[in-house]
Amino acid sequence: MNDEPLILTVAPNGAYKSTTDHAALPITPAALAATARACLDAGAAMLHLHVRLPDGRHSLRADDYRAAQAAIRAAVGPSLVIQVTTEAAGVYEPAEQVAVVYDLQPEAVSVSLRELLRPGLSEAELSRFFGWLVQTQTMTQVILYDAAEVAQWNQLRARGVIPEGRWFLLFVLGRYAAGQTSSPTDLLPFLQTWDGCHPWAMCAFGAQEHRCAMAALALGGHVRVGFENNLWRRDGSLAPDNSSLVRQVAESAALAGRPLASAAQVRERFQFG
Numbered sequence: 001m002n003d004e005p006l007i008l009t010v011a012p013n014g015a016y017k018s019t020t021d022h023a024a025l026p027i028t029p030a031a032l033a034a035t036a037r038a039c040l041d042a043g044a045a046m047l048h049l050h051v052r053l054p055d056g057r058h059s060l061r062a063d064d065y066r067a068a069q070a071a072i073r074a075a076v077g078p079s080l081v082i083q084v085t086t087e088a089a090g091v092y093e094p095a096e097q098v099a100v101v102y103d104l105q106p107e108a109v110s111v112s113l114r115e116l117l118r119p120g121l122s123e124a125e126l127s128r129f130f131g132w133l134v135q136t137q138t139m140t141q142v143i144l145y146d147a148a149e150v151a152q153w154n155q156l157r158a159r160g161v162i163p164e165g166r167w168f169l170l171f172v173l174g175r176y177a178a179g180q181t182s183s184p185t186d187l188l189p190f191l192q193t194w195d196g197c198h199p200w201a202m203c204a205f206g207a208q209e210h211r212c213a214m215a216a217l218a219l220g221g222h223v224r225v226g227f228e229n230n231l232w233r234r235d236g237s238l239a240p241d242n243s244s245l246v247r248q249v250a251e252s253a254a255l256a257g258r259p260l261a262s263a264a265q266v267r268e269r270f271q272f273g
Contacts, residue, residue, distance in 0.1 A: 010226040033075035086110065113156075170200070
């Protein structure tokens with residue numbers, strides 16, 4: 001049995017959903033702060049943060065991040081790791097995604113390998129960016145969408161494009177698509193390609209999110225849940241809020257004998273902050 005503390009992350013909104021999808025989807029800094037407090041109390045150690053423009057569209061503006069971060073910190077202090085996203089959402093180019101990280105200098109960030117390996121960001125610039133993340137001790141989660149991307153990540157590291165660091169991988173089970181429902185077996189190709197060098201977590205789409213989380217828990221991985229990818233509880237009912245999705249994973253982890261990590265333990269694990 002794996003007894004490494006489970007890093008339980010909440011992704012409360014994402015880049016695409018709105019309150020028409022769920023009335024409790026947090027969009028504003030105040031709503032994000034209230035969600036952060038509830039999810040911390042439910043067992044989360046990290047919050048995956050998306051912010052929006054005033055009209056509700058996805059934003060990578062540093063000032064929008066700063067407003068949300070300030071509200072969340074006022075609500076929870078240092079008790080949650082705040083992980084900002086660089087997701088393009090079909091709006092931002094790689095250079096803009098990188099620029100906001102340089103500007104913000106966040107404690108934690110998630111980056112999609114697929115989105116950065118595009119025209120507009122040279123391999124040298126990619127290497128410089130990842131080197132900067134190591135030098136600044138920024139906790140970095142690398143988002144990988146399939147086994148081919150895991151292999152590509154391994155190759156970039158082997159070639160020295162990606163320097164050695166305390167990287168945290170996120171295996172994404174499924175895609176943004178109408179009716180997408182991930183399955184626990186979707187984890188298998190990732191794990192068959194994973195080289196075992198860095199810890200991993202998973203996120204999943206649709207009503208089987210909790211089953212996928214339990215597979216990750218049993219296999220020694222970590223878990224991200226929340227309204228970004230799923231609105232449904234394990235019993236098939238609509239989740240009232242993000243904290244209910246966090247709480248049911250925390251309860252299952254307790255039954256499995258897997259302790260939950262605190263934000264302080266996450267910072268120690270990745271040596272940042």
